Amino acid sequence: MKTVLIPTDFSKNSLHALQYAQQLFKCERACFFLMHTYGEEVYGAYKTVAKEDVERLKEEKEAQAQKKLDEMVNSVIGEPPNPLHNFETVASFDTLVDGINDFVDEMNIDLVIMGTKGETSNHNTTFGSYTIEVFKYVKCPVIAIPEDFEYRQPKAILFPTDYLLPYKRRELKLLGDLAGKFKSKVHCLYITDFDELSPRQEDNKLFLEGTLSKPYLYFETAPVKNKVDIILEEIAKKEAGMLVMMNSRHSFFEDMLYRSTVDLLGLKIKIPFMVMQNIKR
The missing domain is CATH 3.40.50.620 (HUPs)
Known part of the structure; x- marks a missing residue:
């Protein structure tokens, strides 16, 4: 339950x-x-x-x-x-x-x-x-x-990540269960100008792939520019029904919060925003 x-x-x-x-x-x-x-x-x-x-x-x-x-x-x-x-x-x-x-x-x-x-x-x-x-x-x-969001099943989920964080299994399982239940496509988006991942990134990506076994999983990249614009563009392109990010010290998400760019994102995002934690419980 x-x-x-x-x-x-x-x-x-x-x-x-x-x-x-x-x-x-x-x-x-x-x-x-x-x-x-x-x-x-x-x-x-x-x-x-x-x-x-x-x-x-x-x-x-x-x-x-x-x-x-x-x-x-x-x-x-x-x-x-x-x-x-x-x-x-x-x-x-x-x-x-x-x-x-x-x-x-x-x-x-x-x-x-x-x-x-x-x-x-x-x-x-x-x-x-x-x-x-x-x-x-x-x-x-x-x-x-968001207050004006009308419920619909999240058939596409956008998950921006740089693969630098050691994901928590419980957090990913929750996402996997939700996405699997709705047969959702989870689009893991890496914003980068580099072609190769480091060994640590490769390990985290493999862990992500192994843990998110229930939904349809896609690994994609986008060139570096304004991160908020990229996320909003991908939400529109994928017709995403949910945005997911990971919160941890020195993470992409924390960087967004402390630079107040979350306000720019928040002014335009019209879908549920899920924040998974990398903090020890």
């Missing part, structure tokens, strides 16, 4: 992410954990609340969160409900990233699915600051769902 965590701030975008998750695992057993972290709501109000009233405020925020979580579950269960799906709710007095990481460890979560931005995000960008924090620091694969 898949265990899926859905962080929510009760925005339309987070509800949309939950509905996407239900469709993605429509035909298999899954437990969806809906989590709302309210630590920052309490700390944010701390300046205007007397110290002795903090515990009361925590109880109020928890009760409010639990009520909204229950309402959210009731709104998506369906009639009749999917017998393969279970729903659990979690109101956590914590920050978003810490709350997710602790719960991922505690429940051995397979996947986090969330909206690309929340209620308070800048509407001129696709990826909100909280989404980028989760991408970078959560020790679990994350899929971010």
Whole structure:
């Protein structure tokens, strides 16, 4: 059974992410954990609340969160409900990233699915600051769902990679299971001006090929130029239904994040964006 965590701030975008998750695992057993972290709501109000009233405020925020979580579950269960799906709710007095990481460890979560931005995000960008924090620091694969994306099976998946990272088997297995289920084509795209791979790259490529045995796998190259433009061009050319990247220190993805080019990508990407982690769990 898949265990899926859905962080929510009760925005339309987070509800949309939950509905996407239900469709993605429509035909298999899954437990969806809906989590709302309210630590920052309490700390944010701390300046205007007397110290002795903090515990009361925590109880109020928890009760409010639990009520909204229950309402959210009731709104998506369906009639009749999917017998393969279970729903659990979690109101956590914590920050978003810490709350997710602790719960991922505690429940051995397979996947986090969330909206690309929340209620308070800048509407001129696709990826909100909280989404980028989760991408970078959560020790679990994350899929971010654009708010206007209409669900469709990802028949083509674009996976830009430089083969320099030692991939985690569990991360690749998740991708392989998803792609295999939909009989997807996974296009591994290496952006380079060189014809040959180093021995380390060859080993990682072989590991990738051996682990992603269920989907149709393609290895392709593109000449070096603006990476964002190449990715967007390949998404359009392949009619990709999902973009996948690997996050690790000194990786292509981290380079994109710290140079803020993810904002340029996010302004134009209209498909789910999956970030696999190379961080030890």
